[in-house]
Amino acid sequence: MKRFPLPLIAAVLLAVAGLAGLVRGAEPAAPAASTATTAMEPQRPIVVSGAYVREPANGINAAAYFTISNTTDKPEVLTAVTSGAGAQTTLHTASMRPSAGLSIPARGAVTLSPGKGHVMIEKLYGPLKPGQSVNFQLSFSRSGQVLLTAPVIAVTAPVPTEEPE
Numbered sequence: 001m002k003r004f005p006l007p008l009i010a011a012v013l014l015a016v017a018g019l020a021g022l023v024r025g026a027e028p029a030a031p032a033a034s035t036a037t038t039a040m041e042p043q044r045p046i047v048v049s050g051a052y053v054r055e056p057a058n059g060i061n062a063a064a065y066f067t068i069s070n071t072t073d074k075p076e077v078l079t080a081v082t083s084g085a086g087a088q089t090t091l092h093t094a095s096m097r098p099s100a101g102l103s104i105p106a107r108g109a110v111t112l113s114p115g116k117g118h119v120m121i122e123k124l125y126g127p128l129k130p131g132q133s134v135n136f137q138l139s140f141s142r143s144g145q146v147l148l149t150a151p152v153i154a155v156t157a158p159v160p161t162e163e164p165e
Ligand SMILES: [Cu+2]
Pocket: 063, 092, 096, 097, 118, 119, 120
């Protein structure tokens, strides 16, 4: 198998990174050393999977859904969520009320799904269309900040199925 020269690979990676930066809602990288969770850790304590944002019907609010797995032996709490796609991002219960926090049991998982709760992006800065994605920053009581990218799926699209990473 022919090996590609390293400079070429680096250039391709840079191009991909540049494109990702154009995605709506992209946020600047989190400031370094803001939490104890760093790339040095071989395994992340919190794993988020199956994330998606439903294309909003009204262009004002959008809802995001995902599964949070807590791989540690201590309970975790999702305390806040932010995104760059709207003026406000809030954790909501199924009945659209703001939620103070979402508890994830030790060695357990919690799924936000229609009827069970969601992350609400309010006062959208612009339309969200399938093919775009939204970046979120999740804040956990113990594990600190976790970044998440969720694809926007069409109003009529089925819920994506994704095995936990
Ligand atoms: Cu809501």
